[in-house]
Amino acid sequence: MFAVILNVLTGGLLDKLLGFVERGQAQRLAAMNDTQRQVYADKADARQAAKEIRLATAGFWEMRLLTFLVAAPFVVHLWLVGYDTMWPQPWNVEAWPTPFDEWEGAILLSFFGVSVVGSGIKAVAGAIAYRKR
Secondary structure, X not given: OHHHHHHHHOOOHHHHHHHHHHHHHHHHHHOOOHHHXXXXXXXXXXXXXXXXXXXXXXXXXXXXXXXXXHHHHHHHHHHHHHHHHHOOOOOOOOXXXXXXXXXXXXXXXXXXXHHHHHHHHHHHHHHHHHHOO
């Protein structure tokens, strides 16, 4: 229903965009050889299995607590660095020791950036799936 309303409001732009994406995906798959297709299918299966695990464990408080405990130190450090940078304090916030200094951004993106991108991908996938009905 949402896809239909959005399509009407955009004057058919959604149909054109989704058609372009579908054609591009079909062309990409057609250009692959058997080995590449098998690797692509294996990756898709791995993503599906990871999704099922995330969905199965999402409702458990233990998983939420674990996510909080992993992300909290990096988020607090990020806030302290930002605060100390904008309003210099007598205490100096040190960088993480190696290798965490290189991983901090990746860890934060894995929790926050990927969820935003994932939501966008789910919206497009839902629109494609609804369109095929």
